[in-house]
Amino acid sequence: xxxVTQTPRHLVMxxxxxxxxKCEQHLGHNAMYWYKQSAKKPLELMxxxxxxxxxxxxxxxxxxxxECPNSSxxxxxxxxxxxxxxxxxxxxxxxxxxxxxxxFFGPGTRLTVL
Amino acid sequence: AxxxxxxxxxxxxxxxxxxxLDCVYETRDTTYYLFWYKQPPSGELVFLIRRNSFDEQNExxxxxxxxxQKSTSSFNFTITAxxxxxxxxxxxxxxxxxxxxxxxxxxxxxxxxxxxxVNP
Numbered sequence: 617x618x619x620v621t622q623t624p625r626h627l628v629m630x631x632x633x634x635x636x637x638k639c640e641q642h643l644g645h646n647a648m649y650w651y652k653q654s655a656k657k658p659l660e661l662m663x664x665x666x667x668x669x670x671x672x673x674x675x676x677x678x679x680x681x682x683e684c685p686n687s688s689x690x691x692x693x694x695x696x697x698x699x700x701x702x703x704x705x706x707x708x709x710x711x712x713x714x715x716x717x718x719x720f721f722g723p724g725t726r727l728t729v730l
Numbered sequence: 731a732x733x734x735x736x737x738x739x740x741x742x743x744x745x746x747x748x749x750x751l752d753c754v755y756e757t758r759d760t761t762y763y764l765f766w767y768k769q770p771p772s773g774e775l776v777f778l779i780r781r782n783s784f785d786e787q788n789e790x791x792x793x794x795x796x797x798x799q800k801s802t803s804s805f806n807f808t809i810t811a812x813x814x815x816x817x818x819x820x821x822x823x824x825x826x827x828x829x830x831x832x833x834x835x836x837x838x839x840x841x842x843x844x845x846x847x848v849n850p
Contacts (some may be wrong), residue, residue, distance in 0.1 A: 649837075658842045659821070661837055661838075663829070664837060666835065666841075672828050672835075672837065691767050704773055706760075706773075706774075713828070713835040713837075714762070714836060715762065715763050715827070716782070718780050718822060719777070721774050722774060723774040
């Protein structure tokens with residue numbers, strides 16, 4: 617595998633379910649990100665990790681819980697979601713958090729909450 | 731606060747036409763970086779280019795070219811002789827310092843994107 621991978625690619629869940637999204641980067645990067653992309657809305661940065669430490673949390677509801685066990689893996693644990701949480705969830709990584717660092721994105725998980 | 735504006739929500743062209751995607755930004759930083767990304771229907775954002783605020787030379791890569799004008803705070807993207815495979819959402823982004831990082835950690839502020847449809 618190369619680049620940034622995300623699983624699953626599609627997920628349908630009920631509001632009472634608990635599920636997790638997984639992201640893995642094979643680029644040797646130190647920073648990882650979760651974004652939410654809803655229809656007709658700009659990309660929303662949810663969480664940022666650098667060297668497994670969370671460095672940014674943009675007022676995301678507690679029903680989203682990130683986990684970064686090492687610099688290659690990032691999870692987003694989901695529980696008691698709402699229908700408005702249906703979106704494309706994108707994971708990204710970058711070498712570091714410098715201003716010049718481009719981010720490399722995974723293909724996303726298309727989440728539908730029923 | 732920093733801001734990236736992509737005023738064109740949707741553009742539709744016929745194959746082989748040239749098309750320019752506009753990006754205007756606001757920042758108080760003297761040193762910053764601008765980026766363009768492409769998001770095809772598959773969903774993955776693909777990095778296209780990074781530009782340093784001190785480098786105002788235009789860049790050309792095949793059918794793609796970028797015009798950075800610091801005086802007007804614009805970083806426009808032109809596709810020459812467009813093809814159907816160019817159909818995608820294109821995002822412009824600006825590096826922005828994260829709060830509480832003392833200027834050491836940066837994130838990207840994205841515009842809302844421009845949906846480009848190239849028709850055969």
